[in-house]
Amino acid sequence: MEISKYQELCKIFDQVLKNSASTPQIIANNYLHILNASPEFLKRFDLSKIGKIQALIRFKLISIVRVLQSIFDGAHYYTRQEEAESEVLFVSHLTNRRQILENNDAYFGDLPNQLLQNGISNSIVLINHAKVSKKQVLEGWGDSKIQRFILSSSLDFISEVSAYFSQLKSKRQLKSILKGIQIDEVLAQDILHNQLSSNTFNALRVARQVTDIARKTNAKFIVTTYEGHAWERLVFYYAREFNPNIKCLSYQHAAIFKHQHAIKRSLAKEYNPDVILTSGLVTKEIFEKSQMKECKILCIGSPKHLRLNMTMGKKQSCLVVPEGFVSECLILFNISLEYAKQHRSQRFIWRLHPLLSFKKLKKQSSIFKNLPDNITLSEANLEDDINQCDSVLYRGSTAVVNAINVGLKPIYYRKSADELSIDPIYTHKKGKSIVHNQEELGLALDRDIDAKTMQSLQDFAQDFYTPLNVNIFLKALQ
Secondary structure (H helix, E strand, O other): OOHHHHHHHHHHHHHHHOOOOOOHHHHOOHHHOOOOOOHHHHHHHHOOHHHHHHHHHHHHHHHHHHHHHHHHOOOOEEOOOOOOOOOEEEEEEEOOHHHHHOOOEOOOEOHHHHHHHOOOOEEEEEEEOOOOOHHHHHHOOOOOOOEEEEEOOOOOHHHHHHHHHHHHHHHHHHHHHHHHHOOOHHHHHHHHHHOOOHHHHHHHHHHHHHHHHHHHHOOOEEEEEOOOOHHHHHHHHHHHHHOOOOEEEEEEOOOOOOOOOHHHOOOOHHHOOOEEEEOOHHHHHHHHOOHHHHOEEEEOOEOOOOOOOOOOOOOOEEEEEOOOOHHHHHHHHHHHHHHHHHOOOOEEEEOOOOOOOHHHHHOOOOOOOOOOOOEEEOOOOHHHHHOOOOEEEEOOOOHHHHHHHOOOEEEEEOOOOOOOOOOOOOOOOOOOEEEOOHHHHHHHHHOOOOHHHHHHHHHHHHHHOOEOOHHHHHHHOO
16 A cells, blocks of 8 residues: 555544544444554555455454344353452453463563552453353363453444444434535545444453453453554553543553554543553654654563673574564565575575464465475574574564564565565664665675674564563553
8 A cells, every 4th residue: 555545544534533432332433543654554545346345244244243242141240259349440452362371461461460459459461362161261271360251252242233333323323523624535435334343343242341340340440452453443442531530551561563553542531541651762753753752651671671692603594484474484484495596595584473374375375385495484582583593584573672682683564665664673773684675674684793793683672572561660650
């Protein structure tokens, strides 16, 4: 997508979301919240007619499943522990089954436990992305002092039906707003269709469920993860509706790209967080220059903080670290494969995001057949892979931060000069190569980086994720 089209979409969608006639039901329209310029994310704005029909069929099927679930199991959430009041309610994510056996949260780390040690009661709400069953949930966290709530994939029957008719009514209001700003008819129809999409209804469900739990636990503070999704803004709105004195905090845990939008875009005050907590000094500075200046911005650090580590005597190997999308894997694997075939002395280590497996990829692409012996498919941990390499080839993966912290040369692959950047370390220029083809890749691999430049990369990595600081978090609660 061209930068002009991307910016135009952001401008139009913001006009809708910021319109004085917009309701929470319209804010829930996930299509209007542009997160970033990732090719995977932007696919939704370029669907063919067949793709749109498939999306509509998918929505109807999912709606039927949700209604049936609401009839047979109307619980909004599951919890093993006895419900109790807690001052702070964290909203996090359950992305794999292993998490039910771990005490630390995948996003907030041991921060909830540190709060307990400081005499502050807290609970964790987990959005269930991993489809972990009720039985599995009830088997987990038995010895934990932190109460967990796992959100159901549906509400009760009455609430599901009520939400549907409420969205139908809001669709008429949305149509009136779109008519007032006079936009392209095809785009207007796409916006209206997404008013009844699965993602939109999911945003409404999550906000309703979190608000119910906040009310039952008598929470004084809500802390959500923060990426720019519709559900985050709705949580703030509905929490304030039942308790105007509740304090809403958001935690930026993931990288912010150059063209990140929704996370940096201010809406009406009731949809904005009171405080934005950042994972490092790099993102704190980004927020301070964004529209979110009215929010208090504090750097509390991250569980992902890396100890400064420099290893010497690396081999001539390049670590390839794509994001967790099949398309992104094939982009990086293809360019490194072609180079590896022509330059057999250059070794590549292909590494996957935890969400993917080489077994899955081999079913979708033939590039894994007859790989040259200078390409290794890694099953090792990230640290071991990094210690085998002197450079890292990446696009949108934050694994590059780990790599430069240990002294690897960063090489960002941009398919074309007009491709929108998804470089997570875009704010740092020194020591980084940006390549568009194999010839430029070769020059980057052969390039030497002096000690001063390498130190600047490591300093940047240390600022990207700073140590998690509970004392700063405690100040945010005051």
